Amino acid sequence: MSASLGLSPELIGYLAQANPPEHPVLARCRAETAALPMARMQISPEQGAFMQFIARMLNAKRAFEVGVFTGYSSLATALAMKEMHPLGAHLLACDVSEEWTLQARGYWREAQVDDVIELKLAPATETLQQRLDAGQGGAYDMGFIDADKSSSDAYYERGLKLLRPGGVLLFDNVLWSGRVADPADTTPDTTALRALAQKARSDARVHAVMTSVGDGLLMMLKR
Numbered sequence: 242m243s244a245s246l247g248l249s250p251e252l253i254g255y256l257a258q259a260n261p262p263e264h265p266v267l268a269r270c271r272a273e274t275a276a277l278p279m280a281r282m283q284i285s286p287e288q289g290a291f292m293q294f295i296a297r298m299l300n301a302k303r304a305f306e307v308g309v310f311t312g313y314s315s316l317a318t319a320l321a322m323k324e325m326h327p328l329g330a331h332l333l334a335c336d337v338s339e340e341w342t343l344q345a346r347g348y349w350r351e352a353q354v355d356d357v358i359e360l361k362l363a364p365a366t367e368t369l370q371q372r373l374d375a376g377q378g379g380a381y382d383m384g385f386i387d388a389d390k391s392s393s394d395a396y397y398e399r400g401l402k403l404l405r406p407g408g409v410l411l412f413d414n415v416l417w418s419g420r421v422a423d424p425a426d427t428t429p430d431t432t433a434l435r436a437l438a439q440k441a442r443s444d445a446r447v448h449a450v451m452t453s454v455g456d457g458l459l460m461m462l463k464r
């Protein structure tokens with residue numbers, strides 16, 4: 242799992258005690274993912290709790306996610322949505338990895354939210370565009386983007402169209418372990434994240450705020 246930026250292990254432990262108890266399947270997903278070489282891609286438990294709070298605030302019934310990995314964030318969101326909407330909750334989950342999402346599907350089944358989650362294995366830009374072409378513009382309450390950073394703008398434009406007014410779009414890793422504040426770093430991912438932040442700040446279609454939750458979470462409320 243990725244540690245929340247700048248927090249000591251003691252504070253991370255304190256947060257875990259202060260927040261609602263982690264669902265046992267989320268805890269297992271976290272523990273088992275820790276053994277994988279790419280474990281740091283997983284969101285932190287405190288970010289999962291925060292996203293569940295946002296889903297509840299929005300009374301979210303329909304959401305999309307780009308970047309599933311082994312399923313922690315999708316499971317957290319789906320659990321909150323299914324509790325609020327036992328009938329009709331729907332999470333569109335986009336990824337390109339058969340291997341990682343196979344593990345995710347096991348957790349979704351175990352937590353009994355597999356009926357809520359629709360997995361699409363394809364480049365997410367295509368999947369989001371297909372949903373728009375199918376007339377689903379304005380049909381989603383919440384979106385979470387946590388995948389290839391160089392496609393951020395494509396996800397921004399499509400994600401924003403999929404959201405209803407008052408819906409929320411979340412972008413993960415916008416502090417990029419601090420690299421966005423290093424002028425010497427001009428790599429494509431860092432540059433794309435800076436451009437995303439600049440665009441959100443001056444975009445009249447949204448009210449955007451950047452938070453230091455996790456590795457930086459950019460939150461946009463669609464006007």
Ligand SMILES: C[S@@+](CC[C@H](N)C(=O)[O-])C[C@H]1O[C@@H](n2cnc3c(N)ncnc32)[C@H](O)[C@@H]1O
Nearest residue numbers: 282283284308310313314336337338364365388
């Ligand atoms: C940082 S991980 C997601 C972590 C996840 N949200 C969690 O809570 O564990 C990024 C994921 O994005 C996926 N990904 C990368 N490029 C993609 C693309 N073009 N379309 C869809 N998914 C992509 C990767 O396969 C990987 O599973």
